[in-house]
Amino acid sequence: MYGRITNGEEHTFGVSGKLIMNALVMYDHQTRTLWSQFMREAVKGELVGTQLEVIPVTQTTWQAWKELHPDTLVLDKNGRYGFDTYRGYYEDSRAGVLGASEDDDRLNRKELVLGVEIDGQSKAYSFAALESEVIVNDTIAGQDALVYFDASSGTALVFDRTVGDVSLTFSVEDGPGGVLTVFVDEETNTRWSAFTGVAIEGELKGERLKRAVSHLSFWFAWKDWNPDTELYQG
Amino acid sequence: MSISRIILLLSVGLFLLVVFVPSFRHGLSRQIAGLTTSSETLTVATNRGNSLGDGTDSESQDLEIITLLGFDAIPAILDPNFVDAITADRDMKSNELVLGLSINGDSRAYPIPMLSSHEIVNDVVGGEPVAVTW
Numbered sequence: 001m002y003g004r005i006t007n008g009e010e011h012t013f014g015v016s017g018k019l020i021m022n023a024l025v026m027y028d029h030q031t032r033t034l035w036s037q038f039m040r041e042a043v044k045g046e047l048v049g050t051q052l053e054v055i056p057v058t059q060t061t062w063q064a065w066k067e068l069h070p071d072t073l074v075l076d077k078n079g080r081y082g083f084d085t086y087r088g089y090y091e092d093s094r095a096g097v098l099g100a101s102e103d104d105d106r107l108n109r110k111e112l113v114l115g116v117e118i119d120g121q122s123k124a125y126s127f128a129a130l131e132s133e134v135i136v137n138d139t140i141a142g143q144d145a146l147v148y149f150d151a152s153s154g155t156a157l158v159f160d161r162t163v164g165d166v167s168l169t170f171s172v173e174d175g176p177g178g179v180l181t182v183f184v185d186e187e188t189n190t191r192w193s194a195f196t197g198v199a200i201e202g203e204l205k206g207e208r209l210k211r212a213v214s215h216l217s218f219w220f221a222w223k224d225w226n227p228d229t230e231l232y233q234g
Numbered sequence: 235m236s237i238s239r240i241i242l243l244l245s246v247g248l249f250l251l252v253v254f255v256p257s258f259r260h261g262l263s264r265q266i267a268g269l270t271t272s273s274e275t276l277t278v279a280t281n282r283g284n285s286l287g288d289g290t291d292s293e294s295q296d297l298e299i300i301t302l303l304g305f306d307a308i309p310a311i312l313d314p315n316f317v318d319a320i321t322a323d324r325d326m327k328s329n330e331l332v333l334g335l336s337i338n339g340d341s342r343a344y345p346i347p348m349l350s351s352h353e354i355v356n357d358v359v360g361g362e363p364v365a366v367t368w
Contacts, residue, residue: 001335004356004363012356013365014310017303020276024353024367027305036297037367043278043297055364057335062343063328066319069341072334074322075348075355076315154331 003053021225038225056211058195064153067179068195106231109220114156115229116214118143122226124219125149129234130156135183136232137161137169145212146170148194152178156216159197159209273300310354316342337362 004011011028013035018025023038033045035052042050058065065072107113113124119141130136130149138145146161146168161168168185170192175182181194190202197209215222223229276297322343331346338360349355349368356365 001333001367002365004365010363012312013354013367014306015303015308015353016305017301017307019300019302020297025299026310026354026365026367034299039278039297041278043276043299049279055335055362057333057366059331059333059346061328062322062326062330062332062345065332065334065343066323069334069336069343070319072319072336072341072343073316074319074326074332074343075311075345076317077322077325077345077348078315079325 001055001057006050054213056213060155061153064179107219111219113219115222116158122229125232158212158214311352312356
């Protein structure tokens with residue numbers, strides 16, 4: 001998800017039909033510059049070199065999102081799109097349109113990972129590890145990060161766990177789970193909503209943990225894009 | 235010349251073309267793969283972490299850009315329409331995946347099966363112009 005304003009100009013984007021590293025290349029209607037999802041910037045045309053502003057989204061189930069935001073709007077399906085054209089692709093062993101560049105034995109190529117990149121350092125968390133641990137208090141490129149995974153909705157979120165100058169260490173409170181999951185930090189015992197990163201009770205009430213951009217992807221794709229990635233397997 | 239002799243000569247000719255003419259072999263294999271593609275190498279300045287990571291500190295890198303389809307063969311959404319959650323519920327399964335975004339109190343869900351078909355939705359959420367991509 002990207003902001004559509006760069007250098008003060010608003011753009012609209014279309015699909016160029018081209019790929020870089022198996023990832024989408026967009027073009028903007030205003031200048032026909034090509035923008036690479038992989039590089040997060042314009043790679044050819046008038047605006048070459050301009051960076052895209054990346055905005056974190058939440059990938060989750062309809063059920064979970066509806067509970068979290070009952071007043072949500074939903075993109076109108078117009079009675080179509082009952083199935084995902086990529087459905088067969090998720091299940092089989094084909095890797096991308098153009099194939100994986102090379103295999104990395106640490107994980108099966110089609111295994112899902114949560115990938116994070118901070119300050120040029122990449123780290124992937126295997127779904128298996130996240131399913132069993134639920135949260136990981138970690139440090140990537142010197143930044144303290146909180147990795148959270150809800151198995152019931154397949155939602156994975158990464159937050160910056162530093163608030164002000166203090167690095168917080170979280171645990172999951174016993175409770176209903178899903179969108180009602182609460183974290184508690186051991187430094188102040190503040191209670192936080194897991195899905196929004198907002199402190200709901202305690203000393204830090206009202207604070208909001210900043211989301212880091214993370215990607216759910218297949219291991220082969222993440223490894224192709226980030227050859228030096230670390231891998232967390234629990 | 236008999237038919238079988240002609241066929242033999244054509245087969246040998248084809249074999250020689252495939253073996254000794256790289257561009258022919260390349261084009262043939264791409265056609266056989268069901269895709270007619272062209273590829274081009276772009277040299278872009280590396281100024282961020284998302285690089286091909288060979289560890290060397292270089293100022294530019296080569297990227298291969300592959301053309302699979304023409305512009306707009308996959309139609310991005312430029313003017314999205316929305317419904318409320320109750321209306322959406324009729325067409326949505328509970329475990330259907332969505333990308334959710336909430337900006338300035340404006341919450342929106344983009345069903346992933348739709349995103350698969352369009353790749354890009356140009357929208358304005360909470361006053362912010364955004365491109366939701368898949």
